[in-house]
């Protein structure tokens with residue numbers, strides 16, 4: 001290269017999104033297309049894929065091969081775990097979670113959805129809204145994904161029919177009212193031909209909205225507005241006890257939400273002590289304020305006993321402090337939830353023992369009907385009450401994903417066996 | 424990189440940095456005896472800066488460790504020692520040659536790549552120090568088999584990675600629990616791409632081994648399964664009988680074992696020029712430069728199962 005160019009100076013941060021759909025709806029093709037069109041499919045990956053395709057006796061490059069991962073899965077020909085892909089537009093970085101569409105893998109979609117700010121729900125234009133479409137939409141909603149895009153794919157196979165698109169749209173809106181999904185956006189696409197992904201293509205002229213890529217570029221990131229309450233779970237306490245930093249006591253953590261500035265009054269929960277922020281540092285350098293998702297070190301005016309698991313908040317915005325919680329739980333473990341056993345519950349940086357106080361009901365994801373349940377099996381979603389050995393400082397998941405979420409750990413094997421969203 | 428458009432959103436580098444710091448602090452909060460694997464390569468150099476951001480003004484709550492194959496470029500070993508010294512943290516070095524002397528590593532041939540044998544020495548060091556977590560600089564974009572890797576990745580007592588037996592990882596609630604003998608590998612820059620790494624190096628003005636920048640070096644062009652590779656001519660990797668040695672301007676994108684790390688043709692002699700090349704360039708990092716990975720698409724996955732990092 002002779003003269004080199006610099007990347008654009010605009011940096012619109014990072015967006016995490018997930019794609020969901022039934023097997024063969026075109027998820028892999030769509031992700032492959034996004035990577036390809038955004039020039040992130042690098043040449044030698046492409047040549048490796050061309051060779052694999054030839055081995056399988058295919059003519060054209062199969063974009064979906066770009067997103068397959070593990071050997072075993074390649075053999076089975078299906079994607080059975082969450083894979084992450086990366087691309088950049090130069091203005092924004094994207095992390096794509098590829099959640100598999102296979103029936104029994106609710107747990108994978110729950111995992112992928114937990115960190116996403118946007119979900120692309122794929123529908124095959126020929127098949128329309130399916131039971132699985134409802135299920136995926138429900139999980140996206142349950143996991144609190146703020147932006148839902150319904151992409152009607154394979155428009156080329158229904159003669160790019162606007163009528164068909166409108167029909168699917170109204171079918172979809174028919175059940176989302178029931179779920180409470182607010183303002184899903186709809187877009188007709190052909191992942192295979194690349195229509196309405198990055199380029200508009202020639203055959204969908206009747207559609208006047210944004211391309212999928214324009215939607216991604218313009219979706220606000222999760223903490224785009226600063227109206228959230230300060231939540232700073234303490235991860236680690238720094239006490240160097242060196243000569244230079246004799247009395248230094250720094251509380252290290254990440255602002256899960258909200259903002260903080262030097263001089264702000266704060267409260268430490270659950271204990272309830274109050275003090276003020278003396279300094280905010282990163283690597284010993286002071287800064288006047290910190291915003292959501294920043295990892296910083298807080299220094300406080302008063303010497304208070306604070307340790308990992310405590311949370312720093314603003315006094316007028318206290319979370320609920322409780323030893324009893326009720327949550328929607330997705331069971332992830334291979335062995336069922338046994339209400340007679342004790343489990344470990346991890347909420348922010350706090351870990352406490354938990355007992356099931358009752359399962360209110362289990363939800364059938366296909367019909368959204370509620371059933372009584374004694375046990376929960378892998379992929380079940382249910383409303384469960386817990387009693388805890390120690391208090392936790394919580395918000396409703398619908399208000400704050402970070403302080404409304406917890407995981408359940410089985411101490412017998414240390415596996416993560418459940419995910420909970422506090423009601 | 425300039426600050427984000429909105430004052431309430433972090434730029435992508437700030438976001439990645441904050442995530443990595445959060446992960447490092449979780450290791451410190453959850454694990455009794457972690458270690459940070461430091462090779463002197465660019466990814467682990469970024470890890471050190473992130474650890475400084477996570478723990479200063481305190482000391483790191485873990486030592487640094489390098490598994491030395493004995494086939495490293497001198498520039499890399501020099502940078503390793505220089506950087507570890509500058510940062511003032513303890514560096515442990517364990518070498519594959521010691522494992523060979525002990526008889527726990529047996530080579531098929533003298534000049535065989537020692538890359539895959541690192542896992543033996545690593546497991547021996549883990550046992551020696553009873554480390555319960557190893558922090559490493561692997562990234563998900565390096566290789567297809569890594570795309571599904573967890574940030575906290577569980578290894579059994581044989582150091583094995585079982586893709587079917589990984590813990591679900593939700594939100595930023597990481598589970599670093601392990602039983603005695605088991606081990607957690609932690610990858611704080613999982614979500615970074617090669618471009619992100621270079622942008623971070625530029626922003627933080629990080630010191631790197633010289634071979635990352637363009638320099639003149641004797642090489643041969645060798646045809647293989649995948650077209651053509653540039654192979655450096657060294658004592659360990661001599662030219663073959665019918666090959667012509669050329670002196671060309673190259674740089675390294677990864678700096679592993681000499682026998683399996685190849686440079687790319689480039690005149691980029693500054694981080695800014697490398698960023699420009701990386702952003703426009705069309706070859707993924709490992710595909711271009713790890714000779715031993717090219718043998719099979721599933722090579723990495725097989726090695727990971729056997730305890731490779």
Ligand SMILES: Nc1nc2c(ncn2[C@@H]2O[C@H](COP(=O)(O)OP(=O)(O)O)[C@@H](O)[C@H]2O)c(=O)[nH]1
Pocket residue numbers: 021022023024025026027028029030064101153154155156157189190191192193
């Ligand atoms: N005609 C047409 N075929 C498509 C389109 N998108 C995907 N396909 C095909 O549908 C099949 C399944 O796609 P794939 O991406 O593997 O689906 P996944 O199971 O959801 O990942 C493949 O044969 C694709 O080539 C499209 O827009 N139009």
